[in-house]
Amino acid sequence: MNEVIVIIGRLSESFMLNCKLFILTLxxxxxxxxxxxxxxxxxxxxxxxxxxxFVWIIRGTPLMLQLIIIFYGPGLLNMSFSWPSxxxxxxxAATVAFIIxxxxxxxxxxxxxxxxxxxGQYEAGQVLGMTxxxxxxxxxxxxxxxxxxxxxxxxxxxxxxDTSLARIIANKEIIMMAGEYSNKGLIWPLFAxxxxxxxxxxxxxxxxxxxxxxxxxxxx
Amino acid sequence: MAILEVKGIEKSFGSAKILKSxxxxxxxxxxxxxxxxxxxxxxxxxxxxxxxxxxxxxxISVNNEVIFDAMDPLTQRESEVRKKRLHFGLVFQNFNLFPxxxxxxxxxxxxxxxxxxxxxxxxxxxxxxxEIQERGKMLLSQVGLSDKLDCxxxxxxxxxxxxxxxxxxxxxxxxxxxxxxxxxxLDPELTGEVLKVIKNLAERNTTMIIVTHEMDFxxxxxxxxxxxxxxxxxxxxxxxxxxxDPKEERTKQFLARYKKD
Numbered sequence: 001m002n003e004v005i006v007i008i009g010r011l012s013e014s015f016m017l018n019c020k021l022f023i024l025t026l027x028x029x030x031x032x033x034x035x036x037x038x039x040x041x042x043x044x045x046x047x048x049x050x051x052x053x054f055v056w057i058i059r060g061t062p063l064m065l066q067l068i069i070i071f072y073g074p075g076l077l078n079m080s081f082s083w084p085s086x087x088x089x090x091x092x093a094a095t096v097a098f099i100i101x102x103x104x105x106x107x108x109x110x111x112x113x114x115x116x117x118x119x120g121q122y123e124a125g126q127v128l129g130m131t132x133x134x135x136x137x138x139x140x141x142x143x144x145x146x147x148x149x150x151x152x153x154x155x156x157x158x159x160x161x162d163t164s165l166a167r168i169i170a171n172k173e174i175i176m177m178a179g180e181y182s183n184k185g186l187i188w189p190l191f192a193x194x195x196x197x198x199x200x201x202x203x204x205x206x207x208x209x210x211x212x213x214x215x216x217x218x219x220x
Numbered sequence: 221m222a223i224l225e226v227k228g229i230e231k232s233f234g235s236a237k238i239l240k241s242x243x244x245x246x247x248x249x250x251x252x253x254x255x256x257x258x259x260x261x262x263x264x265x266x267x268x269x270x271x272x273x274x275x276x277x278x279x280i281s282v283n284n285e286v287i288f289d290a291m292d293p294l295t296q297r298e299s300e301v302r303k304k305r306l307h308f309g310l311v312f313q314n315f316n317l318f319p320x321x322x323x324x325x326x327x328x329x330x331x332x333x334x335x336x337x338x339x340x341x342x343x344x345x346x347x348x349x350x351e352i353q354e355r356g357k358m359l360l361s362q363v364g365l366s367d368k369l370d371c372x373x374x375x376x377x378x379x380x381x382x383x384x385x386x387x388x389x390x391x392x393x394x395x396x397x398x399x400x401x402x403x404x405x406l407d408p409e410l411t412g413e414v415l416k417v418i419k420n421l422a423e424r425n426t427t428m429i430i431v432t433h434e435m436d437f438x439x440x441x442x443x444x445x446x447x448x449x450x451x452x453x454x455x456x457x458x459x460x461x462x463x464x465d466p467k468e469e470r471t472k473q474f475l476a477r478y479k480k481d
Contacts, residue, residue: 118316120312120314120316121316121318123316124312124316124317124318125330126271126272126305127270127271127272127305127308127309127310127389128305128329128330128388128391128392129302129303129305129306129330129334129392130302130330130333131302134333138329138333139318142320143319143320146320217372218319218320218321218372218373218374219319219372219373220319220320
């Protein structure tokens with residue numbers, strides 16, 4: 001019995017790493033995605049193609065590969081830059097990889113949302129003498145938000161589970177921790193990790209439904 | 221004195237020449253109907269007047285002030301254009317109401333944003349906003365929608381939405397109100413209520429340009445009718461002349477098709 005409590009404690013502790021990675025990724029990838037989206041819609045062609053190529057590469061290769069390249073790449077290429085040693089370096093590298101990867105996915109969702117707003121909405125704002133800025137913030141933004149909440153929600157839920165990929169560069173996240181027990185022949189902690197993810201995703205789903213409901217007072 | 225003077229407007233999209241030298245003028249308080257087959261350039265002409273398209277050639281003057289001249293880039297600066305737009309109001313075929321705002325907010329939004337540029341905005345904020353609200357309510361009662369102020373666009377009918385759009389276009393008190401086929405997206409039952417509102421505005425001497433396929437309405441409400449085809453003004457005159465005694469063969473053909481329907 002005592003052992004069960006100890007294991008649950010260690011699983012919970014390692015799940016904190018998943019949570020931290022999740023929160024930091026969202027915190028930086030959501031705004032960064034917006035910048036990439038504006039870049040990929042830019043009328044300045046070189047910037048537009050640079051951004052679209054970048055998004056293509058990031059979305060076209062496995063996140064697992066990106067984690068490995070970002071963590072080991074600087075060392076393998078004898079770059080002067082290197083990640084901090086020890087666990088913090090592994091964690092920072094994982095966070096950077098996740099932010100870049102998810103920002104690209106978010107940027108495509110933003111772009112789709114912005115481009116789906118009928119041109120008549122912009123024109124209605126223009127003929128009423130609004131500036132481009134006013135049209136974006138007062139007319140289109142909330143319509144975009146309403147349209148992108150469901151696809152962003154999907155990505156966010158995927159992100160919860162993707163955080164366990166951080167183990168590939170030896171971040172001690174919850175599944176890696178459980179794996180250490182299963183290697184010793186104790187299987188149940190591995191199954192228990194599923195409960196952590198289920199509860200987390202369950203709470204997120206409630207939050208996302210609430211946001212969707214908040215925005216249901218109008219139709220786009 | 222003409223409130224609006226349009227000279228030599230030309231517009232091409234790629235190799236397609238949509239407007240081929242359009243000239244006309246409009247007196248204050250006059251209602252002008254533009255009729256003609258689809259693709260004749262009617263909508264493009266309205267869009268040029270509202271700076272949604274930039275004419276390749278020609279000039280537009282309002283109250284004797286040149287507000288657009290294709291030869292003069294100074295008249296085309298973005299900051300200038302924004303102010304000059306306010307000479308015109310435009311009612312779209314598809315209403316284009318802002319879905320996330322109430323009916324009243326749709327009407328007042330632009331005025332509220334514009335008021336922020338006033339030097340006395342900070343001190344007088346409350347009074348200014350109240351005035352804008354009152355004006356919005358007045359305009360909505362004018363189009364018969366006093367009971368819908370707090371509705372969102374999806375909660376009201378197409379005809380009601382178009383009436384909101386008319387009130388919205390009037391909110392900034394434009395010199396010339398333009399309509400781009402205002403009833404084309406409406407079923408016949410709802411068309412009448414919108415036309416009634418426009419007729420009401422005509423009786424109040426609102427200067428208007430109406431692109432329409434409603435021939436009876438054009439005859440009824442317009443002081444002058446322009447028939448356009450293939451990017452040119454084929455014929456213009458009083459409704460009696462254009463509908464009753466068209467001079468041009470092309471006009472006769474076009475009107476004959478409508479009479480058959």
